[in-house]
Amino acid sequence: MSRHLSAGRIDRARALRFTFDGVTFEGYAGDTLASALLANGIHHVSTSVTHGRPRGILTAGSEEPTALVRVDAPYVEPMRTATTVELVDGLVAEPLAGRGRLSGPDGARYDAVWAHCDVLVVGAGPVGLSAAADAAREGARVILVDERPELGGSALDLGTAFETRDLIADDLAVLRSHASSPEVTLLSRTTALGVYDDGFVAAVQHRTDHLPAGAGGTRQRLWRIRAKRILLATGWHERPLAFEGNDLPGVMLASAAVSYLHRYGVLVGRRAVVVTTNDTGHAAAATLAAAGVEVAATVDTRDAYPRIEVFGGTRVQGVAVRDRRYDADVVLVAGGFSPVLQLYSQAGGRLRYDAAIGAMVPDGCRAAVGYISPLPPPSHVPAPQGGYVDLQRDVLVSDVARATGAGLRSVEHVKRYTTAGTAHDQGKTSGFLTSSTVAAGLGTGMELTTFRPPYVPVLFAALAGRDRGALFDPVRETSLHDAHVALGAVFENVGQWRRARYYPRGGESMDEAVDRECRAARGGVAIMDASTLGKIEVVGPDAGVFLDRVYTNVISSLPVGAIRYGVMCGLDGMVFDDGTVARLADDRFLVTTTTGNAARVLDWMEEWLQTEWPDLRVWCTSVTEQWATVAVVGPRARSLLPAGCHDLPFMRWQDAVVAGMPARVCRISFSGELAYEINVPWSRGPALWGALIGTGATPYGTETMHVLRAEKGYPIIGQDTDGTVTPHDLGLSWAVSRTKPDFIGKRSLARPDTSRAGRKHLVGILPLDPSIRLPEGSHLVTDGVPVGHVTSSYHSETLGRTFALALLTSGRHRHGETLAATLLDGPKLRTVPVTVVSPVLHDPDNTRRDGDRAEPVALSASDAARRPLAAFAGDGVHLTELPLFAQLNVRAPAWMPPSTAHVTATHTALWLGPDETLLVSTPESAPSDPSTWPPAGAYSVVDVSEARVAIAVTGPLARQLFAFGCALDLHPTAFPVGSCAQTVIARAPTLLWHPATDDYRMLVRPSFARYTAAWLIDAAAGYGGQPWERVGGTRD
């Protein structure tokens, strides 16, 4: 054992057993794996990556280049530095040869929090503690992070004199007295990984790695900090020197040897040779000598730098200095210090070489970021003799010389040529040595390579936090989701939506189910959940004028009660979206968009209204989740509609009562059959669906929808188009106005490229072998020249064969031609002959559009209802869904302060934008008629009572719960009672309202509600069965 009798801050009463390389050892609480190995006389820890040389422990911190281990227990980690692994009982580690291999999931939990402060101090040494204490005294919101388990920094390394210790104790006392308030957060075991724009800092906190296995809680937490000011008290890193044998285990930085003594009571060797470039090496030698290390020789390069060569096998055995050989088991190198400027440089701080002290020093930063540690003592910078400049990457002095000799003139190029500075340690100890070797070789000035985050390696699991598994990304569900599940639906993702793809019965394959669903839609009646289509109400006296500019066809001529198909282009004339427009009133239209494009179309409309046409009196409101939509399709579709709708003409809509509930019935077809879309309030969707299913109608999914529409040659924007396709290319010239003076994209449709002959057109493709289904993406080839590709491909029950849609050069003029289509046959590409046909393969004369006359079938009202969200009651936080309430989206001249709520007896106005408010009733509101709420002079009022659900988050820890997923600063000074904000919480758009102390209301779209509820409960319920953990708090 190489322990000093008394020194160190370890707990000698708590012995811990650990295993390294299959041998069991003992250490103490407070040890790192490195200090415990050194205490057991072990220096040889790893094997180098390229040269396979034995490597030891160079440092005592996170800058360690070589002491790499794999940890097998308590948590598998493929590659760690032994200097940063805190010793726990039962730790199992193995030496690492070169680099680690990715491990699987470790079963631990990880999370992330947002935090805000006036001052972020990085580094809790004497300077950092003092700065943080000063800021706390002045009432600032302070966060102090330090990567070590214990606050104190260099004072603990150096075993500093008593006066300084008292000052540190004072500062710690100030900080601890403030730490019980939310204004001061002390985070030990927390490493700042990177400084990004506008005071954004990412830091990773190791929360449980020092506790016995199975202690529970989040293992690591990623802190996302927004700081007004950043003070870097990050100190210095000592540098090695380049001489022969400088990589042998036992060659160590002198400061590390001192640190091992003072922190861990470890004597790193019995007999040392010291090589120093500055005064600190002599001090280190004296300290170690006083502790019992024999110092065989001290070389001060300022006097002379004789040739040095270290001898040994897997451990230093001796050192030759010029012609004299000394026996020694350690070589202590004091090669000068580099201020730790990684974060400073990332923030845009400039660096300058200060020849007087032999170091790169800070030289001003445009951002509110300062390096506040004192500059290091002056150091000589000797020319490299030999050996390694980068121990981790096995880069020799001679390798750098070869690089500069080959003509590389920049350290950046040398870095890439030699890989020096590229490993897990990013050249923290070697960078200066590499640069000075380059500078010496070229006779130029000192220059460092760019610093990039992260400062230390970070686990992917820590970056993922809780955004994994079911919470990886929101899954949007329609109100009918449970009904689809009950029917055994197979789902597919469409954007963030989860849609029923098909409903297999009795072991059917997908093809069999789709064939059956198609037969029902073409021969009887079938129903589909179409609620995911985007829906936008466009309101105002100029709405028709606006829509004429946005769509390629004329919309303004549409009479009230009618519906028209419309195409939208981008400015480049390429198809951007399509859908239907229904005129609800003279000044009110309902626009539908494709499922995946709803938000983009609304943004697009707002962009034009706000930035180009502010004179137009038009207001757009999303009502996607106001309405649940069920498509009723097939020759017998009429039978499911009330008699009053039976004479509804094609492309018209009317209000009706369906299954006892108010409904808007639109006669629209995406299949060529008689078809209706029945819209009911979102929450009534399950009741409507249940009533329709009760008649024996066949449910069908998106796959059948695709087959039905493709048989009719209806393109899907985004599948059959790719942003290079005009309406003319799709055969939609009939939907492009020739009379309108302008619309978005019109000018581009006259550009030479968009109007040229030989563009690709949408065509139908029939493989000669009717059983071959071409893969989507297959190339179409003629005479060896590719002329197009398949965009959609299916088996058609109706046609009794396979078919495809394709984009084909001059396709419209090629009907009847035979081409070759490529497909993969095992690993080989082969071609099959196909015939080009019109894209309309079924009922080209639209004879099936009107279906059969039928007697109405009685719909029995179903009592199916949406399942309420799960509630949660925990220690300090409660989650409850509030009952449905009235909501009106009102556009009116600005009348209330931004980001606030205005509460009246009957309702509350929540600010959404300068001319937009949401008027809501709450459980506290007095009953009233919502139509009386809007202010006089409102431009637009849209009922959105179904479009959001409300979740109350209450309790003293509510604000801390939001810190896990809300980037907003909810501190009472930034988000006081009465505030409201539209933002993103977790990954769902949310309207957050703060009506009272410890009371928050989240209004979320119902399609996101289950995701949001699951996320909240996951965050609130704690981790591994543990009760709620306080965010932040002192853990040193």
Added chain:
Amino acid sequence: MLLIRCPWCGPRNETEFHYGGQAGVAYPADPAALSDEEWGRFLFVRANPKGAWEERWSHAAGCRRWFTLRRDTSTNEMLP
């Protein structure tokens, strides 16, 4: 991550916004009067300066308002 000052909602994370490219590129009053080259220039050609630059942003996850921001493209500094 940029901290973008929405003129209505205050400073918010960049992820709440959609980028709208160079500011002040107006839709031509009469696109039909432009030559193909002029129209192509309007469609596809934008400045890309190093330094001060005016750009459009939309607070998509917030108030949905479009606004103009001045930013230094070399430092990401928000300019008044």
